Amino acid sequence: MESVIDIRGLSLAFERDGHRTFVLDSLDLSIERGAFIAIVGASGVGKSTLLRVLIGLAKASAGEVTLSTHSGKRQPLALVFQDARLLPWRRVVDNVSFGLEGGGLSRAERRAKALDALGIVGLVDLADRWPHQLSGGQRQRVALARALAVEPEVLLMDEPFSALDAITREGLQDELVRIWRLTGKTILFVTHDIEEAIYLADRVVVLAGAPGRLAADHLIDTPRPRTRSADGSADVVASVRRHLGAEKLIDGAAI
Amino acid sequence: MTDLIASAAARATASDAASGAKLRAAGLAAAGLLVFLLVWEVVPRLGLFNPLMLPGPSAIPAAFWSELKSGAWGSAVGSSLGHYTIGLTLGALLGVVFGVATGMSRLAEQATAWIVRVLRPIPGLAWVPFAIIWFGVNRTAAVFIIAIGVFWIVFFAAHGAVRSVERDLIEVADAFGFRRWHERLLKILLPAALPGILVGLRTALGQAWMAVVAAEIFGVPGLGQRMMQASSLLATELVVVYMLTMAALYGLLDSAFVALQNWLLRWKA
Numbered sequence: 201m202e203s204v205i206d207i208r209g210l211s212l213a214f215e216r217d218g219h220r221t222f223v224l225d226s227l228d229l230s231i232e233r234g235a236f237i238a239i240v241g242a243s244g245v246g247k248s249t250l251l252r253v254l255i256g257l258a259k260a261s262a263g264e265v266t267l268s269t270h271s272g273k274r275q276p277l278a279l280v281f282q283d284a285r286l287l288p289w290r291r292v293v294d295n296v297s298f299g300l301e302g303g304g305l306s307r308a309e310r311r312a313k314a315l316d317a318l319g320i321v322g323l324v325d326l327a328d329r330w331p332h333q334l335s336g337g338q339r340q341r342v343a344l345a346r347a348l349a350v351e352p353e354v355l356l357m358d359e360p361f362s363a364l365d366a367i368t369r370e371g372l373q374d375e376l377v378r379i380w381r382l383t384g385k386t387i388l389f390v391t392h393d394i395e396e397a398i399y400l401a402d403r404v405v406v407l408a409g410a411p412g413r414l415a416a417d418h419l420i421d422t423p424r425p426r427t428r429s430a431d432g433s434a435d436v437v438a439s440v441r442r443h444l445g446a447e448k449l450i451d452g453a454a455i
Numbered sequence: 456m457t458d459l460i461a462s463a464a465a466r467a468t469a470s471d472a473a474s475g476a477k478l479r480a481a482g483l484a485a486a487g488l489l490v491f492l493l494v495w496e497v498v499p500r501l502g503l504f505n506p507l508m509l510p511g512p513s514a515i516p517a518a519f520w521s522e523l524k525s526g527a528w529g530s531a532v533g534s535s536l537g538h539y540t541i542g543l544t545l546g547a548l549l550g551v552v553f554g555v556a557t558g559m560s561r562l563a564e565q566a567t568a569w570i571v572r573v574l575r576p577i578p579g580l581a582w583v584p585f586a587i588i589w590f591g592v593n594r595t596a597a598v599f600i601i602a603i604g605v606f607w608i609v610f611f612a613a614h615g616a617v618r619s620v621e622r623d624l625i626e627v628a629d630a631f632g633f634r635r636w637h638e639r640l641l642k643i644l645l646p647a648a649l650p651g652i653l654v655g656l657r658t659a660l661g662q663a664w665m666a667v668v669a670a671e672i673f674g675v676p677g678l679g680q681r682m683m684q685a686s687s688l689l690a691t692e693l694v695v696v697y698m699l700t701m702a703a704l705y706g707l708l709d710s711a712f713v714a715l716q717n718w719l720l721r722w723k724a
Contacts, residue, residue, distance in 0.1 A: 255630050279630045285623055289646040289722045299631040302638070332724035350631065 203268065204354055204386050205231040205254065210263035211411075212249055222411035223249050226263065229405065229414065231354070236380055236387045238397035238404045242444055246412030247390045248282075251356045254388070255279045269353050275299060278347035279356045283363060284339035286331040292342050293318065293327040299350035317349035318342075320379055337368035341375075348379070354386040362391065370428070373400060377424065394440050398433045399426055406443045415443040510692040515699070518692040527681060532700065535667050535677035538594050542601025543663045547656055550606045554613025554652075559636065559644065564614075579604035579662075580669055587673070597670035597677070604666045605659040612655020616648035650723070653716050660712055664705045 207229040213220040223246040231237060241247045252258040254265060255277055269276040278299065286295045297314035305313070318324045321341040331339060340360055347355055357376075361369040377400060380387055391397050397404045398420055408415035418436045492512050499506040510518075522528040557564040582603055586596040620643065628634070628643045671679025678697050685693035 257626055257629055275632050281623075281627075281630075283623070285627050287624065287627065287643070287646070289649070291722075298627075298642075301642070302633065330722045332722070 202233050203230040204233040205229075205388075206266040206268070207231075207250075208264050208266070210250070210253065210265065211261050212246070212253060212258065213261045213411075222261075224253075224260075225409075225411035225413050227407075227412070227414055231386060231388060233353075234384055234386055235403060236377075236401045237389065238401035239388065239390045239407060240392065240394055240397045240404055240440060240444070241407035241412060241415075243392060244410065245407045247407050248358050249412075250407075251279060251358050251388065251390055254354075255356055275350045276353045277356055278350050278352035278354075279358065280340075280343050280347045280360045282359045284331075284336075284343040286339055286342055286346075288331050290331075291327070292323065292329050292331065292334070295331065295342055296345045296349050298346055314345070314349050317345040320348055320382070321345045321375065335368075337364055337372060340364065340372065344376075344379075348383070348385075352385070354388060357387065357389045359391055360389075361396070362393070369396075376400065381424075394437055394444070395428070397440075398422075398436060399428055404436065404440065406440050408443050416440060507689060508691060510695060514692040515695055518690075519696045522693060522696060528696075528700070531676070531678045531681040531697070532704070534594075535671065535679070536704070538597040538601060538670070538675070538677070539663060539667045542598040542666070543605055543659065545598065546602035546605025546663070547609050547659060549602070550609025550655070550659075551613045551652060553606075554610040555617050555640070555644070555648070558614045558617025558648070559640065575607060579607075579666055583670075583673060586670075592674040594675060596673075597667065597675040600670045601663045601666040604662045608659040608662055609652070609655045612658070613648065613652050616651025616655075617644050619651070620644055620647040650720055653719065657709070657712055657716065660708060661705065664701070664708070668701060 207227055210224055210227040210229075211222060212224040213222045227250070239247045239250065249258055253260050257279075267276055286292075287298065290298070293311060293314045296317050297310040300310045300313055315324060315327060318327055321344055323338060323341055323345065326334065326338065326342075331342070334342065340363075344360070361372050364372065373396065376387075379385075389397070389400060394404075401420055404416075404418045404420060405414065406416035406418075407413065416439060418439065420433055420436065422433055495509075496511040496513055498504050499509050499511050519528070553567075557567055579600060582600055583596075586599045590596040590599060624643050624647055625639060628639055633639065633642055667677065668679040671677040672683055674680060678701055682694055682697035685691075685697065
């Protein structure tokens with residue numbers, strides 16, 4: 201299958217007190233077009249850093265990232281942060297149209313596209329609210345709409361549901377799967393929650409160790425719609441657990 | 456059902472109590488003012504104070520009316536508001552520009568650090584000699600004095616507000632490809648810094664009003680100058696008229712500004 205992002209030998213190090221601390225170490229990863237890929241790892245393993253490198257918020261120390269995008273868009277990728285990070289001085293609809301500014305669209309066209317994106321996440325009715333009037337789950341859905349509005353080829357999501365309560369989180373997970381099937385976007389979803397990864401993704405990539413390396417790569421072929429029991433993927437869960445829990449024993453090198 | 460009625464009754468009593476407390480507070484405030492006016496009126500009448508040195512409040516309306524009819528009041532107010540507005544606008548604009556620039560750029564901040572340290576502690580009124588030497592005793596001098604005072608307040612407010620904009624919000628602009636300085640400025644920094652800048656502006660509003668009166672006491676036409684003329688003629692009731700005028704105008708300006716501020720920041724929780 202054709203890959204939309206190709207990561208080769210990606211390393212990232214911070215200079216701290218005169219010596220270098222590696223966060224990511226020669227990571228290789230291919231992201232197939234249209235796939236839903238979850239990246240799992242303990243905190244501090246560099247999974248968020250990987251997304252930050254891809255979107256351009258952090259600079260890699262070595263290695264290369266090749267994007268094979270079709271559209272020639274200014275923004276082929278869009279990122280949903282862990283916290284919604286809506287701009288509090290903009291109404292919901294103006295938050296969603298944020299990424300469309302400077303793209304040569306008229307105000308009315310931007311608004312129309314933003315309302316479309318709000319329609320996908322089911323929040324058209326709240327278009328003229330201020331962010332502070334929304335619940336946590338609604339805010340995160342607006343953030344998702346803001347990312348969808350720029351019609352990116354790849355949607356990067358950095359633990360987007362981890363700050364929400366369980367019920368809201370499950371609702372948004374189902375909604376995300378529905379949106380993924382509706383739009384056919386490639387999704388790169390970072391999480392520390394194994395069950396979430398297995399429920400959502402086609403493929404679960406495990407990062408482990410310090411610096412983070414690719415520790416495991418599992419295909420999840422459980423047919424959709426899935427149940428949350430993860431019974432069919434017990435072996436995957438066990439394997440991922442082993443990598444996450446015992447990363448020191450296996451020295452982050454087992455694949 | 457009875458529960459509903461009972462709770463509605465309880466709510467009604469609670470809101471009655473709240474509005475009752477408000478009414479009582481307003482009543483007390485009015486009574487306090489009345490007592491103040493009464494004492495003020497009685498003291499000169501009892502001969503405890505020379506009425507020429509302290510006119511009673513009953514003498515004020517007539518003095519105000521004749522001053523209004525002669526046109527002197529209107530032209531003094533117009534003149535004061537004129538250089539107040541120009542000085543305030545000039546000082547605020549420059550303060551925002553330099554404050555935002557030094558807030559955005561370390562280079563600009565470092566380059567101006569010592570200039571700021573030298574000029575900042577000079578009180579606005581210490582510029583009066585140069586204002587008179589450079590411009591003479593006229594409106595330009597008043598505008599200059601007012602603008603300097605406003606500049607420093609707004610400069611520090613804008614600088615601090617831009618400096619404390621959350622990094623997280625700037626990252627949102629970066630993530631959506633808005634990385635040029637003017638995109639960051641217009642999309643994130645200015646709106647995020649607006650609450651802090653407005654707080655500075657409100658302080659500057661009061662500071663500028665004091666500078667207006669100070670500049671006019673030196674002879675620039677306006678409320679302060681007219682007040683000084685009245686005082687030299689011992690027309691003390693006119694002095695009081697102008698003191699109250701200053702208080703009223705400032706109160707009006709401040710209320711209008713707060714209304715504008717609330718509207719601009721209507722997005723805040």
